[in-house]
Amino acid sequence: xxxxxxxxxxxxxxxxxxxxxxxxxxxxxxxxxxxxxxxxxxxxxxxxxxxxxxxxxxxxxxxxxxxxxxxxxxxxxxxxxxxxxxxxxxxxxxxxxxxxxxxxxxxxxxxxxxxxxxxxxxxxxxxxxxxxxxxxxxxxxxxxxxxxxxxxxxxxxxxxxxxxxxxxxxxxxxxxxxxxxxxxxxxxxxxxxxxxxxxxxxxxxxxxxxx
Numbered sequence: 222x223x224x225x226x227x228x229x230x231x232x233x234x235x236x237x238x239x240x241x242x243x244x245x246x247x248x249x250x251x252x253x254x255x256x257x258x259x260x261x262x263x264x265x266x267x268x269x270x271x272x273x274x275x276x277x278x279x280x281x282x283x284x285x286x287x288x289x290x291x292x293x294x295x296x297x298x299x300x301x302x303x304x305x306x307x308x309x310x311x312x313x314x315x316x317x318x319x320x321x322x323x324x325x326x327x328x329x330x331x332x333x334x335x336x337x338x339x340x341x342x343x344x345x346x347x348x349x350x351x352x353x354x355x356x357x358x359x360x361x362x363x364x365x366x367x368x369x370x371x372x373x374x375x376x377x378x379x380x381x382x383x384x385x386x387x388x389x390x391x392x393x394x395x396x397x398x399x400x401x402x403x404x405x406x407x408x409x410x411x412x413x414x415x416x417x418x419x420x421x422x423x424x425x426x427x428x429x430x431x432x
Contacts, residue, residue, distance in 0.1 A: 236263040237349045240281035240307070242298075244269050248287050248312070248334075255338050262345065271298055278307065283349045285341075287312040287334070292319075296326035303327035308348050312336075320355050324421050330354040352383030353420050355429055369407070374428050376403045380416060381423035 239256050241264065243249045249267045256264045266277040270288070278284065284307045288295055295311065295318050302309045303326075310330035311323040320331040329348040332341060336356055344354040369377065372393070379389045386404075390397045408414040423429055 236261055237346070238263050238265050238280055238282045239345060240265050240274070240278050240284045241267040241286075242269070242271060242274065242284060243267075243287040243312075244289055245287065252285060252341070255341065256345075259342055262342070271301060278302075278305065281307055283308045283310060283345055285310050285312060285345065289315070292322055296322055299323055299326040299328045308351075310344055310348055310354070312341075321425050324353075324355070324424050332356050347383060350383075353381060353424070353429075355381075355424050369410070369426075373403055373407055374426075376400060377407065377419060377423040377426075378428040380404075381420045381429045 239262050241249055241252050241256070243252070249269070253264055253267045256262050265281050266274060268274045268277065284302050286298065286302070286309060288298060299309050299311060309328045310332060311318070311328045312332045312334055314334035323331055330344050330353060332344055333356060340356065344356070347354045375393060376389055379392060384392065386397050386400045390400045407419065
């Protein structure tokens with residue numbers, strides 16, 4: 222996966238707009254400083270809560286959020302931000318707030334607080350380019366489904382990591398027609414055909430290489 226073409230040679234007008242929401246001052250300060258070092262990113266606001274942001278979130282493409290709240294409250298915050306049109310990355314060190322739950326709520330990314338700064342920047346760029354990024358302990362996600370063939374698992378995993386149908390075909394050395402056939406069979410088995418739904422499905426079953 223890559224962060225898309227907008228990061229290459231991006232001028233000030235093309236910088237990706239980032240908001241940081243976190244109830245820990247050290248988190249806000251550290252992430253804000255990190256984002257400020259990236260020439261292709263622009264920090265629009267850093268606040269301790271969604272309520273404190275008021276209208277300052279307007280225009281932010283990606284919201285990086287770390288709230289020490291209950292899983293239900295975090296999921297509700299994700300859903301609210303998605304409703305406003307923001308892509309959301311949840312950062313958490315709580316074992317109760319897992320990737321599956323926040324992805325179901327609408328988050329495009331999940332990171333552990335133990336993630337390195339370079340990985341955080343990579344996640345922002347990937348999510349900002351319309352893909353998903355998940356880095357979570359395998360114990361949360363490794364729930365296998367007996368309904369998928371090995372090839373279907375590979376297709377789902379590559380799709381969840383942001384690969385296009387053509388990229389999936391190239392990596393698996395099969396035709397795009399075969400990729401479409403696999404996706405059709407997955408859709409028949411799950412009732413899910415949208416890429417966003419299939420991405421969440423892959424994450425739930427531990428099929429991404431970020432698990």
